[in-house]
Amino acid sequence: MRTFNYAGGNLHLGTKTYIMGILNITPDSFYDGGRFFDPKNAVKRAVELENEGADILDIGAVSTRPGAIRVSEAEEMQRLRAVFKEIRKNVNIPISVDTYRPSIANFCLNNGANIINDVSGAFNPLLAKVIKDCGAGWIVMHSGGDNVNTEDVLDYPCGIVNHIQMFFDEMLNETMQFGIDNSNICLDAGFGFAKTNEQNIELLKNFDILSSYGCALLCALSRKRFIGELFCEVDPEKRINGTLVANITAVLKGADIIRVHNVNEHKQIICGLDKIVR
Numbered sequence: 001m002r003t004f005n006y007a008g009g010n011l012h013l014g015t016k017t018y019i020m021g022i023l024n025i026t027p028d029s030f031y032d033g034g035r036f037f038d039p040k041n042a043v044k045r046a047v048e049l050e051n052e053g054a055d056i057l058d059i060g061a062v063s064t065r066p067g068a069i070r071v072s073e074a075e076e077m078q079r080l081r082a083v084f085k086e087i088r089k090n091v092n093i094p095i096s097v098d099t100y101r102p103s104i105a106n107f108c109l110n111n112g113a114n115i116i117n118d119v120s121g122a123f124n125p126l127l128a129k130v131i132k133d134c135g136a137g138w139i140v141m142h143s144g145g146d147n148v149n150t151e152d153v154l155d156y157p158c159g160i161v162n163h164i165q166m167f168f169d170e171m172l173n174e175t176m177q178f179g180i181d182n183s184n185i186c187l188d189a190g191f192g193f194a195k196t197n198e199q200n201i202e203l204l205k206n207f208d209i210l211s212s213y214g215c216a217l218l219c220a221l222s223r224k225r226f227i228g229e230l231f232c233e234v235d236p237e238k239r240i241n242g243t244l245v246a247n248i249t250a251v252l253k254g255a256d257i258i259r260v261h262n263v264n265e266h267k268q269i270i271c272g273l274d275k276i277v278r
Contacts, residue, residue, distance in 0.1 A: 006137030144194030211254030
């Protein structure tokens, strides 16, 4: 049986779709920026997400929305120090931390985090060492690279799907050579990062091609701009139906984990879908 291994446990893949609940402790995320910036609100929301049925909690202290101002390492650490230990005390599900900085990963993993959700789009041996030493799960995402902004459009002459396959091949080769097993890796195609709306749609249509690696496969498209484009909805608040349709499509095409803002709305639908397709 395939598994996604993380510090302290694992997920059995192929038996169900796992739901990752998003908790942004930022003032400026595109959908819920500021709502959970206060530590008390963040802890309360973490507990709510677990009670709604989240299998994993994903905490982000830095916004990656288009146009977001880069936050210093010190500021990211301050935001997490203010809330992380209290969240860990109050939830029992695995915690993923959305960071690419080795010092942040080290702090969180040594205080009860299980997974690092790395959006850098590059192999960092310092981060790899922290992850390997802690036996953590590593979500590897295609974003175009360290210095690429979310809204940048890159040239993919061989097509977006082929390009992401080459990126995954390269990253898995790097992690394997570093001594990290594929069972500790989760792949994320990076919807919305350095891709046009058309490329995002092409990626979703062909998402099943990316399920052949044997690693866990994550789909993270909740309420993103291309969902608005696809369903003609400018307001992120009104993109829940589009998100549900897109995530159902991703599950049918092999997604093991879906990363969402609204766990409650997804839980029943995904449970029913699993009974049909799993």
